[in-house]
Amino acid sequence: MVIAIDGPAASGKSSVARALARRIGWLYVNSGAMYRAVTWLAVSHGVPCDDAGKVLGLLDTTDFSCGMRDGESTILLDGADPDLHLTEPAVNANVSAIASIPEVRRILVEKQRTFAEANDIVMEGRDIGSVVFPETPYKFYIDASPEVRARRRASQGLADTIAARDKIDTTRRTSPLVIAEDAHVVDSSNLTIDGVVGEIVGRLKMKGLALSPNV
């Protein structure tokens, strides 16, 4: 089973998806981290992120492996964990260009689907409900006002170009960020993480998903 959580940059998806996964005991998968890892790979090798051929060539010669640890998805690039680099300004600035390359998406979507073969998962991203798992009945779209989103990212002390990323993510040709037709939209502008998770859990129960009684 898959719970899909999509939304724009800094809408709170990651915190909500992680907290929800912990609460219901499912695996948390961060698909954005995979696009960020490819971006870090390109940036650290001096490969221009808008050169699809070079990016794919680099990906082809790199062992990009996904796994799980402590209930969360993990990534290794040639055996090394890129985690510390994934929110660097150079990655923020280039990740949407990398995510616009259709072949990169094809490769990563295949890896994303593999997680659901042996696990119940909460996966967050941009196209999880619309493209990666369109058949799941459990789709959520987490939004927040641009001001709140900018404030949240700034309070994390991270330099990020969220307006620029949103523009590329919503207008790209392959799998743009959209609200899936059957997604439940939650505006998190005035809600805490627990508030959003509570709303999602309530909705899942309404849809008949059997969760353990103490959830």
Ligand code: CDP
């Ligand atoms: O910073 P935030 O949590 O909003 O972003 P993220 O989930 O880490 O995703 C970083 C970038 O990866 C996005 O701006 C998209 O360009 C791309 N992405 C995507 O295209 N599709 C996904 N399923 C997830 C991320």
